[in-house]
Amino acid sequence: MSSAFVDEVIFIHEKGHLSGPDIARATGAADSTVRSWLARTRTPSRRDAAEHIAELSAIVERLMRVMVPAYIPVWMRKPIPALGDRKPLDVIGEGGYREVSRIVTALESPPAA
DSSP: OOHHHHHHHHHHHHTSOOOHHHHHHHHTOOHHHHHHHHTTSOOOOSHHHHHHHHHHHHHHHHHHTTSOGGGHHHHHHSOBGGGTTBOHHHHHHTTOHHHHHHHHHHHHSOOOO
């Protein structure tokens, strides 16, 4: 995998305020692996981890447009009723990017008054 995925991990961490353990939770990687990515000493080698990184980054980018970035980790750890009270980090980690994306779409498009 390319170092571009490491750049995405750093973006998620710095701009999305997600911790290493949060990123590990959403990607299925070990905490030590995420620490290595953040230190730029390793790049993601598993295709599924790289895909989860890209999905998590896309969600963070979209959330940055609808909420204060410092709130993103709170939202990602909260049980969301529309996700069956599951947490977005867990849903992404389980391969449920599209489910989380639908919730973010609703946040991006508030109902007409």
